[in-house]
Amino acid sequence: MATDRRVRVVVADDHPFFRDGVTRGLAGSGRIDVVAEAGDGLEAVEAIRREQPDVALVDYQMPGLDGIAVLHAVVRDRLPTRVVLLSAITDSAVVFDAIEEGAAGYLGKDAGRGEIVDAVVRAAKGQTVIPVELGVTLAGEIRARSQPRGPTLSPRESEVLHAFARGLTIPQTAAELFIGASTVKTHAQRLYEKLGVGDRAAAVAEGMRRGLVE
Structure with missing residues (x-):
């Protein structure tokens, strides 16, 4: 500039x-x-x-x-x-x-x-x-974060993961978090990438395995 x-x-x-x-x-x-x-x-x-x-x-x-x-x-x-x-x-x-x-x-x-x-x-x-x-x-x-460990989720990614673990869909998650469905999709995609999965069910399963969600 x-x-x-x-x-x-x-x-x-x-x-x-x-x-x-x-x-x-x-x-x-x-x-x-x-x-x-x-x-x-x-x-x-x-x-x-x-x-x-x-x-x-x-x-x-x-x-x-x-x-x-x-x-x-x-x-x-x-x-x-x-x-x-x-x-x-x-x-x-x-x-x-x-x-x-x-x-x-x-x-x-x-x-x-x-x-x-x-x-x-x-x-x-x-x-x-x-x-x-x-x-x-x-x-x-x-x-x-310099210490070796599993993926670190942002606060919003963690909220999305916990919502998915409760069985909420993307529109339902958006309504609960007061954000747009497109924003939830963005966070979900990054969540999938961090966990190495391709969908909600797999994300919940992997999140439970890693202790990220009960």
Whole structure:
């Protein structure tokens, strides 16, 4: 990104009040142009494809498609946009998974305006952005995962696996988790890949064998 122009950003969050506050904070910095806003994951993907901004600031938990599913779409379509996730969830395993999936950064929703502005600008320059307080716990997660063990499921993949173990279908799982069926399918496919299986029944059986589900 050229250093003499403002960073172009898409902001995606399903809470209008929070989204408006973030947009105002970014626009007021004098360094960033918010070129589009989105209220759910599907709108976010459409806006990113249309505007191809430098950075997309995306809520981790949204209806339709969650932040990880939006990230998958951006990576799959080879879009030039770098995705920074915002979330109230700051568990080190979740942060690790997000960065491993290709996120340019991860911020807690309690981040201040200056911190968010700085993160967006740094992400646009190609840097990976993780707050110091998250970096400490992330280092422990990296050390833990360096030890040989079975596949590590993301929190959402684990929820999907447990839903399947209770006999829920993909539409039923989507309804229970308040996400879109397409998002469940995305998590299910990654679950199958990690477990080396091809369907729900096999995933449950393998998950039980590995102690991932009772």
